[in-house]
Amino acid sequence: MENKLPVIGQAVTDHSADALVDNKFKKVKISDYAGKWLVLFFYPADFTFVCPTELEELADNYDEFKKLDVEVLSISTDTQFVHKAWHDHSPAIKKIKFPMLADPTGKMAKDFGVYIEAEGLALRGTFIIDPDGKLVGTEVIDNSIGRNTKELLRKIQAAQYVRSHQGEVCPASWQPGSKTLTPNEDLVGKI
Numbered sequence: 001m002e003n004k005l006p007v008i009g010q011a012v013t014d015h016s017a018d019a020l021v022d023n024k025f026k027k028v029k030i031s032d033y034a035g036k037w038l039v040l041f042f043y044p045a046d047f048t049f050v051c052p053t054e055l056e057e058l059a060d061n062y063d064e065f066k067k068l069d070v071e072v073l074s075i076s077t078d079t080q081f082v083h084k085a086w087h088d089h090s091p092a093i094k095k096i097k098f099p100m101l102a103d104p105t106g107k108m109a110k111d112f113g114v115y116i117e118a119e120g121l122a123l124r125g126t127f128i129i130d131p132d133g134k135l136v137g138t139e140v141i142d143n144s145i146g147r148n149t150k151e152l153l154r155k156i157q158a159a160q161y162v163r164s165h166q167g168e169v170c171p172a173s174w175q176p177g178s179k180t181l182t183p184n185e186d187l188v189g190k191i
Contacts, residue, residue, distance in 0.1 A: 005113035005140065011133045015108050017075070017101040020083040028073065028099050035131045037070040037156060042114050042125040046078045046086040046093075050146045054124075056092035057149040064153055065098075068160065072098040077121055079104050114140055128156060130163060 006012055012030065019028040030038065041058065043051045058065075058072055065072055078086075080102040087093045087100070101108070103122070109115035114125035124147060128137035136159045141147065158170040161180070168180040181187065 003110075003113040003115060005138060006111075006127070006135050008135050008138065010135060012127070012129055012135055013111050015111070017103060017108065018080040019073075019099040019101045020080050020087060021099045022097070023084070023087065025080050025084075026099070028101060030073075030129075031133075033071050033073075033129075034133060037068065037131060037160065038129040039065070039070060039072045039152065039156070040108075040112065040125075040127040040129065041072060041074045042109060042112065042122040042127075043074060043076050044116075044119075044121040044124070044143050045076055046082050047090075050124075050144070051076075052090060052092040054146050054149075056095060059092075059095035059097065061149045061153065062097055065156075068153070068156055070156055073101050074098060075101040075103050075108055075122070077103050077106050077109060077115075126152060128152075128159060130159065136163075 014029060014031045016027060016029045019026050043054060045051065055074060062072065083100040083102060087096065103109055106115045106120060109122040112125055112127060114123040116123060123140050124143055125140045126138065126147060127135060130136050137155050154175065157176050158174050161170060162168060168182050170180055
């Protein structure tokens with residue numbers, strides 16, 4: 001089966017999943033976050049090696065996401081019961097305050113093009129969804145490479161900036177407060 005990533009600018013499919021939220025089991029839907037920025041953070045599996053380093057970094061920066069009105073949903077093909085066991089035993093995972101979604105059938109991972117059929121796991125896929133439910137950013141990398149939360153925050157800040165400043169774009173490595181560009185014929189060939 002060929003993985004197909006969702007298309008930038010298109011609405012993402014709504015999904016419902018069992019989740020661990022505040023150390024309790026709860027049903028969570030993507031549409032529960034309509035009107036907010038949302039990050040779907042797929043990772044291969046609980047009780048692994050790179051995954052807890054990524055999730056701990058997300059947890060350590062979760063307040064920064066909340067200040068930007070962004071919710072984070074981490075997703076693996078584990079069950080919510082495995083999420084709870086991991087949460088209860090790992091100091092890194094115990095820090096997590098965002099929902100940890102269970103995707104044991106791989107349906108969400110398949111719909112987002114990150115499912116590894118032969119392994120029953122997900123690739124490291126990050127999807128940024130705007131308040132209209134449209135995909136504005138995606139990153140998928142090999143499972144041997146951890147992601148950078150600070151860069152994810154920067155991408156969200158850039159996406160929020162261009163959403164609220166129609167006609168402007170953010171150049172490479174843009175940071176809040178830095179100069180943006182307004183594409184027009186006068187800029188052609190001058191950058």
